Amino acid sequence: MSLLTVSNLTTRFYTREGITTAVDKVSFTVKQGEILGIVGESGSGKSVCCYSLMGLIPSPPGKIESGSALFQGQDLLKLSERELRKIRGNSVAMIFQDPMTSLTPHMTIGEQLIEAYRVHNKSTSQQAKLRAIKVLQEVGITNIEQRMNAYPHEFSGGMRQRVMIAMALITEPKLLIADEPTTALDVTVQAQILQLIKNLQISHNLGVIFITHDLAVISQLADDIVVMKNGEVVEAATANALFRSPQHPYTQSLIAAIPDSAKPKNRHAIEVNAGDEIKANAAATPLVEVKGLSKSYSLTQNTWFFSKKREFKAVDNVSFDIFKGEILGLVGESGSGKSTLGRSVIRLLDADANVLRIDNTDLQSLGADDLRRARKNLQMIFQDPFASLNPRFTVFDTLAEPLLVHGIANKNNLLQKINELLDDVGLERKHIRKYPHEFSGGQRQRIAIARALAPQPKLIIADEPVSALDVTIQAQILELLLELTQKHGLTMLFISHDLSVVRYLCDRVMVMNKGQIVEQGETEALFSSPKNSYTQQLLSAIPTLKVSA
Amino acid sequence: MFFKSAISLQELNQYEQGRSLSEDAFNRLKKNKFALFGLIYLSVMIVLAVFAPLLAPYAYDAQDLSLGATPPSLAHWMGTDIFGRDQLTRILHGSRVSLMVGFVATAVALLIGVLWGTIAGYSGGKTDAIMMRIVDVLYALPFTIFIILLTVVFGRSIFLLFLAIGAVEWLTMARIVRGQVMALRQQEFIEAAVSMGLSRWQIMSRHLIPNILGPIIVYTTLTIPSVILLESFLSFLGLGIQPPASSWGSLISYGVETIEEYPWLLIFPSLFLSVTLFALNFLGDGLRDAFDPRSSKD
Numbered sequence: 001m002s003l004l005t006v007s008n009l010t011t012r013f014y015t016r017e018g019i020t021t022a023v024d025k026v027s028f029t030v031k032q033g034e035i036l037g038i039v040g041e042s043g044s045g046k047s048v049c050c051y052s053l054m055g056l057i058p059s060p061p062g063k064i065e066s067g068s069a070l071f072q073g074q075d076l077l078k079l080s081e082r083e084l085r086k087i088r089g090n091s092v093a094m095i096f097q098d099p100m101t102s103l104t105p106h107m108t109i110g111e112q113l114i115e116a117y118r119v120h121n122k123s124t125s126q127q128a129k130l131r132a133i134k135v136l137q138e139v140g141i142t143n144i145e146q147r148m149n150a151y152p153h154e155f156s157g158g159m160r161q162r163v164m165i166a167m168a169l170i171t172e173p174k175l176l177i178a179d180e181p182t183t184a185l186d187v188t189v190q191a192q193i194l195q196l197i198k199n200l201q202i203s204h205n206l207g208v209i210f211i212t213h214d215l216a217v218i219s220q221l222a223d224d225i226v227v228m229k230n231g232e233v234v235e236a237a238t239a240n241a242l243f244r245s246p247q248h249p250y251t252q253s254l255i256a257a258i259p260d261s262a263k264p265k266n267r268h269a270i271e272v273n274a275g276d277e278i279k280a281n282a283a284a285t286p287l288v289e290v291k292g293l294s295k296s297y298s299l300t301q302n303t304w305f306f307s308k309k310r311e312f313k314a315v316d317n318v319s320f321d322i323f324k325g326e327i328l329g330l331v332g333e334s335g336s337g338k339s340t341l342g343r344s345v346i347r348l349l350d351a352d353a354n355v356l357r358i359d360n361t362d363l364q365s366l367g368a369d370d371l372r373r374a375r376k377n378l379q380m381i382f383q384d385p386f387a388s389l390n391p392r393f394t395v396f397d398t399l400a401e402p403l404l405v406h407g408i409a410n411k412n413n414l415l416q417k418i419n420e421l422l423d424d425v426g427l428e429r430k431h432i433r434k435y436p437h438e439f440s441g442g443q444r445q446r447i448a449i450a451r452a453l454a455p456q457p458k459l460i461i462a463d464e465p466v467s468a469l470d471v472t473i474q475a476q477i478l479e480l481l482l483e484l485t486q487k488h489g490l491t492m493l494f495i496s497h498d499l500s501v502v503r504y505l506c507d508r509v510m511v512m513n514k515g516q517i518v519e520q521g522e523t524e525a526l527f528s529s530p531k532n533s534y535t536q537q538l539l540s541a542i543p544t545l546k547v548s549a
Numbered sequence: 550m551f552f553k554s555a556i557s558l559q560e561l562n563q564y565e566q567g568r569s570l571s572e573d574a575f576n577r578l579k580k581n582k583f584a585l586f587g588l589i590y591l592s593v594m595i596v597l598a599v600f601a602p603l604l605a606p607y608a609y610d611a612q613d614l615s616l617g618a619t620p621p622s623l624a625h626w627m628g629t630d631i632f633g634r635d636q637l638t639r640i641l642h643g644s645r646v647s648l649m650v651g652f653v654a655t656a657v658a659l660l661i662g663v664l665w666g667t668i669a670g671y672s673g674g675k676t677d678a679i680m681m682r683i684v685d686v687l688y689a690l691p692f693t694i695f696i697i698l699l700t701v702v703f704g705r706s707i708f709l710l711f712l713a714i715g716a717v718e719w720l721t722m723a724r725i726v727r728g729q730v731m732a733l734r735q736q737e738f739i740e741a742a743v744s745m746g747l748s749r750w751q752i753m754s755r756h757l758i759p760n761i762l763g764p765i766i767v768y769t770t771l772t773i774p775s776v777i778l779l780e781s782f783l784s785f786l787g788l789g790i791q792p793p794a795s796s797w798g799s800l801i802s803y804g805v806e807t808i809e810e811y812p813w814l815l816i817f818p819s820l821f822l823s824v825t826l827f828a829l830n831f832l833g834d835g836l837r838d839a840f841d842p843r844s845s846k847d
Contacts (some may be wrong), residue, residue: 016577346744348740348743348744372746372747372748373746374746375743375744375745375746376746378744379744379745380740380741380744382737382740382741383737384737387736387737387738388736388737388738388740388741389738389741390738390742390755390756390759390760391760392571392759392760401745401747401755402745402746405745405746405747405751406746448741451741451745455745455746
C-alpha cells in the first residue's frame with residue numbers, strides 16, 4: 001500500500017545569480033512499512049525534495065513550481081501552513097543530521113519530549129510523561145527517570161540522535177523522513193543507530209524516507225532506492241536490482257567509487273617498478289621519530305566558590321616512527337585525539353615529548369625563526385577545502401606565497417613553477433587568476449594540495465583531506481595523493497575516521513582511542529587480523545555494500 | 550593580486566581574470582540606489598570642499614558691517630550673518646574643516662584601531678588581555694574632560710582636534726577588529742599560513758586584515774558621521790574651530806543663538822550637515838549589505 005506518492009515535484013530557487021532548478025520533475029512512492037532510500041551527492045536536490053514536501057524550504061527564494069504529493073488522501077503541496085503544521089511532527093516526523101543543533105539547548109530532554117507530544121495530542125502532562133518514558137525505552141535509553149531531567153549537551157552524539165528519534169516517534173507517525181541521520185556520527189555509533197531505525201521501522205510498520213550520500217549505508221537498509229543527480233531522478237529501482245545491475249552510468253560510477261574495504265589497495269601493483277630497494281632503505285631510516293608525546297588541556301570548572309582545574313589528556317604518551325616514503329594512516333573516532341596528534345607532530349600545537357625528531361632535527365629545540373624555516377619541510381592538507389584557502393587570494397597568490405617565502409622560485413621562474421604545480425594536481429592552467437569561490441570542492445582541495453607541495457616538503461600531514469568531499473571526487477583525490485607521494489617521494493601521515501579510505505591508501509596504520517595508540521601495524525595484517533578489541537569493534541562496524549544474492 | 554609585483558603582468562594577462570570578492574561587492578553596491586546616491590553626493594561634496602577657495606563667491610573673512618544680517622538674496626544665496634559675511638562662502642569653507650576632521654580623524658582611528666585589534670586578537674592570551682584592558686581604561690575616561698585637558702595643555706589647534714577625536718574613536722574600532730580576527734583565527738587557512746612558515750606580520754597583513762576589510766569599511770563609513778558630529782559638538786562648546794574660520798558645527802552653534810531673528814543662519818549649515826550624514830549612512834548600509842550577501846535581499 002502506498003503511503004506517499006510524489007509526482008512531478010519541481011522546486012526552483014530564485015536568487016541573485018539566477019534561477020536554479022533544485023528539484024526537477026521528481027516522482028517516487030513510499031510504501032507503508034518500507035524504507036525508501038534517496039541517494040545523491042551534495043547539491044543533487046535530495047534534501048530540498050523532502051523539505052519541499054514538508055513546506056520547510058525558505059520561500060522566497062524557494063518556490064514549488066509544480067507537482068503533487070499525496071499522503072493519506074491529501075495533497076501536501078496544496079495544504080495551508082496551518083494544515084501542514086498539524087501533519088508535521090505528527091503523522092510525518094523528521095530527524096536531521098546534526099542532533100545537537102536540532103534539540104533546544106535550554107530545555108531538558110523530558111520537557112522537549114512532552115512538549116512535542118502535547119502539541120499534537122490533548123493530554124495531561126502526566127500522560128505525556130508516561131508516553132515519553134515509553135518511547136525513550138524503545139530507543140534504548142537506560143536510566144530514564146534521571147535522563148529525562150538532563151539537557152541535550154549532557155548526552156553524547158549517538159544518545160542525542162536516539163533522543164531525536166524518540167521525539168519523532170512520540171506522536172506515532174506513519175512516515176519518518178531521516179535526512180543523513182548518521183553522517184555526523186562515529187562509525188561504531190552509526191551501526192547502532194542504523195540497527196535501531198531498522199528495528200523501529202519493522203515494529204511500528206513505518207514508511208521511511210532515508211536520505212543519504214552513503215551507498216554502503218543505504219544498501220543495508222532500503223527496500224527501494226532513488227538515485228538523484230542535479231535535481232533529477234536518474235535511476236529508481238529495488239535495492240537488490242540497483243546494486244546487482246545498476247542501469248544508469250552515474251549509478252555505476254557511484255558504486256565504483258566506493259573504496260572497497262574488502263579488497264586490498266592496488267598500490268602495490270604500481271609500486272613494483274619502484275623496487276624493493278627504496279623500501280629496504282626506508283625501513284632503516286625513520287623520517288619522523290616520536291617518543292612519549294603528550295598533549296593536555298586544562299579545563300577550569302567554576303563552582304560557587306572554587307575554580308577547579310582539571311587536566312584533559314588529548315594525547316597520552318604516544319610513540320611512533322614514520323619511515324621515509326611511506327603513507328602512515330592514523331585512524332580514530334571523533335575525540336580520539338588524532339587531529340591533536342597530527343598538529344603536535346609538526347608543532348602547530350606545542351606538546352610535551354621526550355623525542356620529537358624530524359629528519360634528524362630536534363623540532364622541540366628550534367626557536368621561532370628556525371621553526372619557521374623548518375616548516376618548509378612540514379606541510380599540511382586540511383579537511384575543509386572551503387575554509388583552508390584564503391578567499392582573497394587567487395590561485396596564483398596561494399601558490400606564489402610559499403614559493404617566494406622559502407626562496408624556491410624567483411621572479412623569472414615563478415610562473416613556470418606554479419604551472420608545474422597545477423599540472424601536478426590536475427588543474428587547468430587557465431584557472432590561475434581565479435579565486436577559491438569560483439571552484440568546486442574537489443578543485444579547491446587540489447589547490448590546497450598544490451600549496452602543500454609547493455615548498456617541496458619532506459612530510460605532509462593530511463587531516464581528513466577527503467571526508468568533506470563527495471564519493472566520486474573522493475576517489476579522484478585519493479588517486480591523486482597516491483600518485484603524488486610516489487612521484488615526489490613524499491612521506492605522509494594520513495589522518496582519517498574512514499577505515500576503507502585508510503585501507504586503500506596507507507602502508508601502515510595506527511589506531512587511536514582516547515588519546516592512546518591501541519594498535520599499529522602493516523595495513524593488511526591489521527585489517528585481516530586485528531588484535532586489539534577496540535580495533536575489532538571498529539572494523540566490524542564499517543558499513544559495507546550489501547548485495548543479497 | 551598580492552604577488553603580482555613579483556612577476557610582470559604581461560605573462561599573466563594571457564589567463565582569464567577571476568571574479569574577486571570585492572568586485573562582487575562593488576557590483577552589488579551599484580544596484581543599491583540609496584548607497585549610490587550617497588557615494589555620488591559625497592564625491593560632489595568632496596570636490597566642492599577641495600575647491601572651496603575657487604568656488605566660493607567671497608573671501609572667507611570678507612566682512613560688510615554695513616550690510617549686516619540679510620536673508621537669502623541673489624547676491625548672497627544663503628544670506629549673510631550679522632557681520633555681513635556671506636553664508637554660502639562660510640559653509641563651503643566650513644565643509645573643508647568638517648570633512649577633513651571626518652576623514653583624517655577616522656583615518657587615525659582606523660590605523661590605530663586595526664593594528665591594535667589585529668595584534669590583540671591574533672596574539673591572544675596575556676598580550677590580548679593587557680591590550681584590551683588598556684582599551685577599557687581609555688573607554689572609561691570622560692571624553693569632554695579629556696579634550697578640555699588637551700586644549701588647556703596644548704592650546705587650540707585643528708591638529709589637536711584630529712588627534713583627540715582619533716584617540717577616542719579607535720577604541721571601538723579595535724574592539725570590532727579584535728572580535729573579527731578572533732573568529733578568523735580559527736579558520737584553517739590561517740593554520741595553513743602558519744604551517745607554511747610565514748611570520749606573524751605576514752600572516753596579519755596578507756591573510757587576516759584583507760579578510761576583515763568588509764566590517765572595517767562598513768564601520769569606517771559609520772565612524773565618519775559620528776566624528777563630524779563630535780567636531781560640531783566641540784565647536785558648539787567653543788573648544789573646536791574659532792571664527793573667522795568656520796566649520797559646520799561652529800556655524801550651527803552660532804545659528805542656534807540667533808534662531809529667532811535670523812533662522813537662515815541655522816537652516817543652511819544644518820541642511821548640509823544632515824544631508825552629508827544621510828549620505829554617509831546610506832553608503833555605510835549599502836556597503837554592509839554588499840559585503841555580507843546574506844543580509845541583503847535582491
